[in-house]
Structures are given as C-alpha cells and as structure tokens.
Amino acid sequence: MWEQLIIQPMTNLLLFIYDLLGHGPHTFGLAIILFTIVVRLITWPLNASQVKGAQAMQELQNDKEWQEIQKKYAKDKEKIAQEQMRIYKERGINPFASCLPTLIQFPIIIGLYQSIIRALSVMPLDMLKLARTIYPFQNAEGIIPLNSKFLWMNLGSPESVQILGYAIPTLAVVVALTTYVQSKLTMPATSNPNDQGAQMSGMMSIYMPLMLGWFALNFASGIAIYFITSNLLGIIQYAATGRANWRNLLPGGDKKTTSVKKK
Amino acid sequence: MILISLLVLGAMFLSACSGGTVVNNWYGLAADAERAYVSAGSFIYAVDLQNGSEVWRYPEKADSKVLFFANPVLTTDGQLLIGSAGAKDHKFISLDPATGKEKWAKVFTGAKGAWVAAPLVMNDRIYVPNTDGFLYVLDLSGNQSADPIDIGGALWSAPVSDGTLIYLSSLDHFLHIIDPVKGVVVSEIDLGGAIPSSPAVNNVGAYVGSFASTIEFIQSNGDHSVLTQTENRVWGSPVLDGETLYYADLNGKVYSFDLASGTENWSVQPDGPVAAGLLIAGGQIYVASEADPTSELGTLVALDLDGKTVWSKEVGGKLYTTPVVSGDLILVAPHQAEVTLAAYDADGKQAWTFTPAK
Numbered sequence: 001m002w003e004q005l006i007i008q009p010m011t012n013l014l015l016f017i018y019d020l021l022g023h024g025p026h027t028f029g030l031a032i033i034l035f036t037i038v039v040r041l042i043t044w045p046l047n048a049s050q051v052k053g054a055q056a057m058q059e060l061q062n063d064k065e066w067q068e069i070q071k072k073y074a075k076d077k078e079k080i081a082q083e084q085m086r087i088y089k090e091r092g093i094n095p096f097a098s099c100l101p102t103l104i105q106f107p108i109i110i111g112l113y114q115s116i117i118r119a120l121s122v123m124p125l126d127m128l129k130l131a132r133t134i135y136p137f138q139n140a141e142g143i144i145p146l147n148s149k150f151l152w153m154n155l156g157s158p159e160s161v162q163i164l165g166y167a168i169p170t171l172a173v174v175v176a177l178t179t180y181v182q183s184k185l186t187m188p189a190t191s192n193p194n195d196q197g198a199q200m201s202g203m204m205s206i207y208m209p210l211m212l213g214w215f216a217l218n219f220a221s222g223i224a225i226y227f228i229t230s231n232l233l234g235i236i237q238y239a240a241t242g243r244a245n246w247r248n249l250l251p252g253g254d255k256k257t258t259s260v261k262k263k
Numbered sequence: 264m265i266l267i268s269l270l271v272l273g274a275m276f277l278s279a280c281s282g283g284t285v286v287n288n289w290y291g292l293a294a295d296a297e298r299a300y301v302s303a304g305s306f307i308y309a310v311d312l313q314n315g316s317e318v319w320r321y322p323e324k325a326d327s328k329v330l331f332f333a334n335p336v337l338t339t340d341g342q343l344l345i346g347s348a349g350a351k352d353h354k355f356i357s358l359d360p361a362t363g364k365e366k367w368a369k370v371f372t373g374a375k376g377a378w379v380a381a382p383l384v385m386n387d388r389i390y391v392p393n394t395d396g397f398l399y400v401l402d403l404s405g406n407q408s409a410d411p412i413d414i415g416g417a418l419w420s421a422p423v424s425d426g427t428l429i430y431l432s433s434l435d436h437f438l439h440i441i442d443p444v445k446g447v448v449v450s451e452i453d454l455g456g457a458i459p460s461s462p463a464v465n466n467v468g469a470y471v472g473s474f475a476s477t478i479e480f481i482q483s484n485g486d487h488s489v490l491t492q493t494e495n496r497v498w499g500s501p502v503l504d505g506e507t508l509y510y511a512d513l514n515g516k517v518y519s520f521d522l523a524s525g526t527e528n529w530s531v532q533p534d535g536p537v538a539a540g541l542l543i544a545g546g547q548i549y550v551a552s553e554a555d556p557t558s559e560l561g562t563l564v565a566l567d568l569d570g571k572t573v574w575s576k577e578v579g580g581k582l583y584t585t586p587v588v589s590g591d592l593i594l595v596a597p598h599q600a601e602v603t604l605a606a607y608d609a610d611g612k613q614a615w616t617f618t619p620a621k
Binding site for chain 1: 289332379419459
C-alpha cells in the first residue's frame with residue numbers, strides 16, 4: 001500500500017522532472033527543488049490554514065477573556081475545557097488547524113527520503129527495485145542510472161565540506177538555521193510570561209531545528225535539499241502574508257510590551 | 264510535544280525502514296575444492312563443502328558500517344580478495360582462504376566509493392573496479408602498481424579479459440575496452456542502457472546484455488552489433504558454452520543462441536524473474552530464479568541443454584546471486600532467507616545448508 005500510494009508515485013514524479021531537465025549532472029538536485037515547489041504549491045492552502053490557525057491560537061493566549069477564564073477556573077479543568085470550546089466555536093477557530101499540514105508533511109518527508117534512496121540506487125538491489133518502480137511511460141533506459149552529483153554533494157550520502165581538515169556539515173547547519181528562522185517568524189509576540197502556548201512555541205523553535213539538522217546530518221543530502229527549499233518557501237509564504245515577525249530573530253525580540261487586543 | 268514525538272517516530276522510521284545509511288544487497292559467492300566463501304553483509308564466511316559447517320568468519324566482530332557483498336575472488340597464489348561496501352572504511356583486503364586471516368601488511372583504502380564488483384587477477388596484477396568510477400590496479404601485495412583508470416559511472420561488475428584486453432561494463436551505458444599494458448581505455452561502446460553485469464568473452468569478442476533489452480556483440484576493435492533482442496532488461500551475465508550463448512532477462516525468460524548461425528535455438532520461461540547469471544555445469548543449465556510467481560520463493564531450476572526442465576527446487580528467500588559449482592555441488596546463496604548458503608547435487612538433492620551461528 002505504502003509502496004503503491006507513496007513511493008512509486010513520488011519516485012516517478014522525481015524521475016519525470018529529472019528527465020524533463022535533461023538528466024545531466026546536477027539535475028537531480030534541481031529535480032528535488034522543483035518537486036518541493038510542486039509539493040508546496042499543492043499544500044499551499046493547507047499551509048495557509050496552518051499559519052492562520054497557529055496565529056489565531058497564539059493571539060488567543062493574549063486575549064483578556066481567555067486569560068480571565070484561565071484564572072477563574074484554574075482548579076476546574078473540565079470547566080476550562082468547556083469554556084475553551086465555547087470560545088473556539090464563537091470565534092471560528094479550529095484548534096487542530098495548525099496540526100493537519102504538519103501531519104501531511106510526514107508521509108511526504110518519509111516517502112521522499114525513500115524515493116531519493118531508491119532513485120539514486122547505491123547498490124544493485126536498489127537499482128533492481130528502481131527498475132520495477134518506474135512506470136512504463138518513463139524513459140527508463142535513458143535516465144538509469146541517475147546522476148547523484150549536485151554542486152559539491154552526492155545526494156545519496158550525508159553532506160560535509162572539508163574546511164581546515166575538518167568535515168563541516170554545512171547543509172545540516174543551513175537546515176537548522178532556516179528551520180529556526182521559519183519557526184521564529186511564525187511565532188507571535190506575547191506579553192504573558194506564563195503563556196503556555198508561547199512556551200511551547202519557544203521549545204519548538206529550538207527542538208525543530210535540532211531535529212531537522214540531525215536528519216540532515218545523518219541522512220542523504222537530498223533530504224536536506226528538500227528541507228532547505230521547503231523552509232525557504234515557508235518563509236516566503238509567511239512573509240507574503242505580511243505577518244512575519246522579523247523582530248523575533250533578534251535577542252529578546254519575542255517579548256511584547258503591550259497586549260494584543262481582542263478581535 | 265505531538266510534533267516532537269512525530270519527528271522522533273519519523274526518525275526511527277527513516278532509520279529502520281528506508282535503508283537510510285544502511286546498505287543492503289545480495290550476497291557474493293565463490294568456491295574452491297574445499298570451501299565455499301560467502302560475503303554476507305557484516306561477515307565473510309568460509310564453509311566446509313563436505314558438511315556445510317563454518318570454517319572461519321571475517322572479521323571476528325561485526326561492524327554494521329563495514330559490509331561485504333562483492334563476489335570474493337581466489338588467486339592462484341593462495342589469496343581470497345574482496346572489497347567492502349557499507350557506510351565507512353571502504354577497504355580492499357586479502358585473506359588467507361584457509362584461515363581467514365588478513366594477508367597484506369595493510370589494506371587498500373585508496374578508493375572513494377564502495378566495492379561492489381569482484382576483481383580480475385591477470386599477469387600478477389589485480390584490476391578492481393570501484394563505485395567511484397575508477398579501475399584500480401594493485402600488485403599481489405596490495406600496493407597500487409599503476410594509476411587508477413578513469414572509467415566513469417559506477418562500476419558494479421567484474422572486469423573480464425580475453426588474455427590481452429580487459430572488458431569492463433559500466434552503469435554509464437558504456438562497455439569499456441582497456442589495454443592493461445598501456446593502462447588506457449582503447450574503446451568505449453554505448454549500448455543504450457545501463458550494463459550491470461560482466462560480458463562473456465571468447466577469442467573473437469564480448470557478449471553483453473543491458474537495460475536496453477539487447478544482447479550485443481562487441482569486437483576487440485570496438486565494432487559492435489545487436490546480436491538479439493530480449494523481452495525485458497538483461498541483468499545477469501551471459502554464459503558461453505562453445506558456440507552457444509545462454510542468457511536470461513528480468514521477465515525470467517532463458518535463451519539459447521547459436522553464434523555460428525546467428526539464430527536463436529530456443530527460449531523458455533522456467534520460473535520467475537532472473538537477475539542472476541546462469542551457470543553451465545555437467546551438461547545442465549542452472550537458473551537462479553529470483554522468486555517463483557506463486558510461492559514468491561527463490562527457486563533453483565536445472566535445464567538440459569535443450570531448455571527442458573530437469574528439476575526445480577525452492578531454496579527460499581530471493582535468488583539474485585549467480586550459482587557456483589564446486590565438484591559435484593551446486594551452491595546458491597539466497598537473499599533474506601533462513602539459510603545463507605545451500606548445496607545441491609546434480610540431481611537436485613539438497614546436500615546441506617549453512618546458517619551462521621549468532
């Protein structure tokens with residue numbers, strides 16, 4: 001099921017783009033970038049709703065009525081939950097709107113990773129699987145084997161650059177950095193030091209870059225190309241909404257002195 | 264926290280399921296009169312042909328990042344040569360076939376890629392292709408005796424010689440003809456598809472199959488022609504038996520071709536897909552069928568020289584490794600099976616199986 005629904009279509013889309021680009025040196029890296037753009041365009045409405053949902057949830061944390069409910073029913077969790085649901089309903093907020101696009105990203109990331117590994121075929125067994133994965137309409141004879149070189153990287157292996165005798169994982173650093181920037185930009189300022197949502201966002205802006213950086217450090221560099229492209233597109237998409245909080249990138253920039261007014 | 268948990272789960276999924284940095288492939292196999300040698304991932308095993316017991320294993324302790332999948336090669340001066348794949352330390356080593364101890368003062372680590380192909384030993388030199396696209400030239404002590412020859416494309420198949428020239432297949436769609444004395448490529452022939460296996464060579468030229476679903480004849484001067492078409496891509500090496508060429512395709516069709524008349528003798532489909540090379544021994548053709556279409560288990564089929572099935576045995580797992588003959592035994596090394604090695608006699612009776620002790 002996973003094979004037919006995820007791996008085969010993804011691998012074939014990647015190979016189709018690779019073939020369109022002329023399947024020469026460096027084109028598989030470009031194919032991954034174009035593939036990411038296609039995925040981002042397809043999931044654009046979902047990402048927009050994620051941004052909107054996250055923003056609404058964060059703004060709610062600074063809302064006076066919300067804060068009063070927290071204080072008033074501090075010892076009655078059930079009542080808090082009821083009141084929260086009421087406010088969600090009144091204001092048309094879906095508390096899960098910010099989670100769905102993230103959940104959708106996971107099969108894409110895992111599928112893409114498996115597709116890259118299969119497409120690059122580092123061992124004969126991988127190539128045999130690849131030969132059976134390619135749809136009949138594709139130019140299989142022409143595109144196999146794929147050229148795994150992209151700039152200075154071998155897309156099938158973790159990346160590093162030798163600087164003064166040390167292997168520096170530059171892509172992992174860029175992945176961590178762009179993930180950090182993206183998560184910081186989407187984090188609204190808060191005036192409430194006890195804001196659990198803000199604390200959670202703060203944690204995420206540290207854990208996410210570390211986790212994705214770890215992915216990039218240990219797995220095929222093709223997946224790092226996906227992360228970087230996806231992060232940059234995410235930043236552009238968020239900046240285009242005009243709500244990017246660039247101050248958050250500065251130390252202490254995520255604190256706000258005035259509370260956000262109720263909408 | 265849900266997202267973090269998902270990321271951790273995702274990381275585990277990538278590590279465990281996708282192959283990730285884990286390299287996997289089918290096993291390599293060779294045999295002399297006393298022992299079979301199987302390169303099966305973390306270890307190379309020497310197995311006693313009398314009873315299927317383990318004689319030695321190399322290395323003593325497994326390192327999950329140093330793996331062996333290439334066919335080992337025995338030399339006339341008593342060496343067992345093999346290179347490693349895996350995530351680190353791609354090394355080319357020489358072992359004592361009797362003890363499994365390393366023979367060279369230091370292992371060769373001069374290549375950038377993994378070792379998937381078996382070497383060719385010719386005129387006291389070892390010619391060993393690497394996935395980095397170079398053909399390395401070593402002396403019998405493991406020292407680099409000439410500059411590596413830049414072939415291009417990942418090299419997965421063993422070089423073959425007609426006694427003068429070396430023929431080397433590459434995934435870059437080219438068959439390369441090399442003059443070993445000058446250390447240069449003298450001809451490169453585009454076959455229109457990746458060539459994953461070695462050619463069969465006789466005194467007039469080479470015969471090789473490719474992903475272009477053809478068998479091509481290549482003369483030593485580089486002239487070439489399509490000998491015949493196949494139903495599907497050709498993965499395994501063709502085999503010569505006098506004036507007859509035998510080969511199989513990924514559909515599982517086995518062909519016999521008469522070189523003298525230039526016509527096909529017969530073609531049969533004994534079982535499932537065939538990725539391994541064929542073995543001709545004792546007047547029979549041994550076909551390692553990857554998986555039987557019904558049972559999905561690897562099957563060893565013996566055909567007579569007219570293409571009729573003599574016997575068929577389910578080995579288990581998947582069969583990708585070319586069978587090897589030693590004395591009266593036909594050896595097969597299945598992939599992802601309960602056994603690592605199985606031995607059959609010419610009548611299809613199983614002599615023994617070998618499963619390494621943990």
